[in-house]
Amino acid sequence: MPLDPGPRAGACDLPAAAPAGGSALPADRIATARAAAVARAAALEVQVAALAEQQALTTHDDEHDPEGVTIGFERAQLLGLLAGARDEIAALDRAADRLRDGTYGRCSRCGVVIPEVRLEALPAAETCVTCADLRRRRR
Template sequence: MDPVEARRRIADAQSAAQSRLESLRAQFDVIVAGSEWTTDDDEHDPEGSTIAFERAKVIGLARDAEVEVRELDAAQERVASGSYGVCERCGSAIADPRLEALPAARRCIVCLRLR
């Protein structure tokens, strides 16, 4: 894949992931603010378990988005070093359709299946 195109695709993915992360952080803040007026006793508060579940779900999704942002940052570094699109395991080229679908891909499909 052309380095200019790779940078553009990665930047687009970074923007989307960063927006998702900011949205999830805002959702978390709303959940926390909304739970200020509830009891800390999840066992006896009918809303407690729902609030705890929502909080845990948003935290998990935010962590996934943070990992994605870091992976995309690393992909930009690979573009800069000239190693983008090269499988970290076998050294073969990663197919363009895979990089289009997953701009931060580090391994080719063959090596991914060997896990």
């Protein structure tokens, strides 16, 4: 499933809200993070396809190979990383939507302002540190 870099990849369609002492505008941060996630996902898709091709061309029984990891393990690992990259893209798309709606930077759970430092580190952050910690503890 090819990734759609789409119009959301550019920052020009997002409002340029000024950060409170941050180094980049939120729109730029989101666009940059999304572009990196799209590039990472595309590279992982290439690796998954290459691995499938490699698996189709070999008659080697790697399930009992003491030399290293199996193709099945490698494939599962790559698919997990690819799913994570796709999840990140979706989260960044939601962040871009929140920025356009004027709700970016507010916790979706309690409504408190999310610290700029957190948004710089995690542009797609939907919750404040307190709510994220509560959510993590419940798991």
